[in-house]
Amino acid sequence: MDLAGKNVLVTGASRGIGRAIAHVFARAGARVLLTARTWEAVVAEADAIVSAGGQAWAHVMDVTNTQSVARAVACARREVGEIDVVINNAGACCQGYFVDENPLLAHHQMEVNYFGALRVIRAVLPGMRARRQGTIVNIASVVAAVPYPTEATHSATKAALVAFSQALRAEVADDGIRVVVVLPGHTDTDMGRRVSIKGPLVQGPEQVARVVLVATCRGRRQAVAGTSNRILVLASRVWPKLGEDAMASTARRSFPGARTPKEGTADSSEPACPAEQVGRTVQGKSR
Numbered sequence: 001m002d003l004a005g006k007n008v009l010v011t012g013a014s015r016g017i018g019r020a021i022a023h024v025f026a027r028a029g030a031r032v033l034l035t036a037r038t039w040e041a042v043v044a045e046a047d048a049i050v051s052a053g054g055q056a057w058a059h060v061m062d063v064t065n066t067q068s069v070a071r072a073v074a075c076a077r078r079e080v081g082e083i084d085v086v087i088n089n090a091g092a093c094c095q096g097y098f099v100d101e102n103p104l105l106a107h108h109q110m111e112v113n114y115f116g117a118l119r120v121i122r123a124v125l126p127g128m129r130a131r132r133q134g135t136i137v138n139i140a141s142v143v144a145a146v147p148y149p150t151e152a153t154h155s156a157t158k159a160a161l162v163a164f165s166q167a168l169r170a171e172v173a174d175d176g177i178r179v180v181v182v183l184p185g186h187t188d189t190d191m192g193r194r195v196s197i198k199g200p201l202v203q204g205p206e207q208v209a210r211v212v213l214v215a216t217c218r219g220r221r222q223a224v225a226g227t228s229n230r231i232l233v234l235a236s237r238v239w240p241k242l243g244e245d246a247m248a249s250t251a252r253r254s255f256p257g258a259r260t261p262k263e264g265t266a267d268s269s270e271p272a273c274p275a276e277q278v279g280r281t282v283q284g285k286s287r
């Protein structure tokens with residue numbers, strides 16, 4: 001697929017991997033719609049893309065709020081037309097042992113990582129089906145394929161997203177819609193820095209963004225970001241115990257002893273989407 005002039009909506013584009021995806025897709029000629037809860041951050045990133053000669057729009061969107069998703073998508077459609085590519089990247093990860101886990105944080109992760117993606121897909125799918133074209137890109141994680149102790153819930157949310165994507169792919173194929181899944185490994189972002197993992201190579205968000213770009217353009221079913229992660233995923237498909245043992249040993253070294261989650265690992269402290277910003281767009285600027 002040639003991305004020139006395509007409308008690409010990215011969730012969680014205020015920082016980290018989503019921010020890098022927005023910039024990489026804009027450089028490839030896409031018209032990028034950046035969304036997240038933090039208005040100032042998405043506007044700043046949209047401004048940076050426009051200053052570099054790209055096309056970008058900013059919208060507040062909280063993927064845990066159906067109205068917020070509907071409003072942002074409606075605003076985006078009014079501004080640029082139908083969405084060609086949607087990238088479900090917004091995510092939350094709270095590390096800790098399951099015995100210590102606050103059940104609210106388990107629900108929060110499922111709400112953002114799984115139900116959040118479903119809300120966004122529901123909002124864009126009718127437009128894609130009507131035009132008989134579109135690409136849905138879901139950012140999962142290596143832990144969907146090789147679950148990581150101390151991230152049991154996070155692993156489960158990402159495995160759910162992968163299973164959903166595989167079933168959806170077959171359901172929408174006849175409508176001309178493609179479903180792409182990308183599995184990043186440990187990545188140097190706010191989320192990656194909050195998680196204690198010793199051992200696996202840490203990749204930069206730009207590296208992951210380039211994998212997302214190639215997978216989207218080539219319509220790949222699934223792409224794993226990073227060579228060592230690809231080897232890990234492949235090896236655990238053949239020898240599941242090998243993957244489980246590798247992850248268990250890394251978790252033991254990185255997060256020793258049962259204890260309550262570290263300060264700052266819980267996303268519940270993050271600000272909610274301010275009501276007055278929901279559905280707002282960059283006013284009076286042609287982007």
Ligand SMILES: NC(=O)c1ccc[n+]([C@@H]2O[C@H](COP(=O)([O-])OP(=O)(O)OC[C@H]3O[C@@H](n4cnc5c(N)ncnc54)[C@H](OP(=O)(O)O)[C@@H]3O)[C@@H](O)[C@H]2O)c1
Nearest residue numbers: 012014016017037038062063090091141186187189191192
């Ligand atoms: N970093 C890693 O090691 C790693 C590894 C594998 C997979 N991943 C996956 O890659 C994706 C991006 O991760 P990252 O490392 O870039 O994380 P990050 O640095 O923590 O950024 C998360 C992004 O999601 C947004 N977000 C969080 N909750 C949201 C909500 N309710 N509604 C809308 N946006 C929300 C945040 O923006 P606001 O706070 O402004 O809303 C931010 O833009 C996630 O799905 C993550 O699970 C990351």
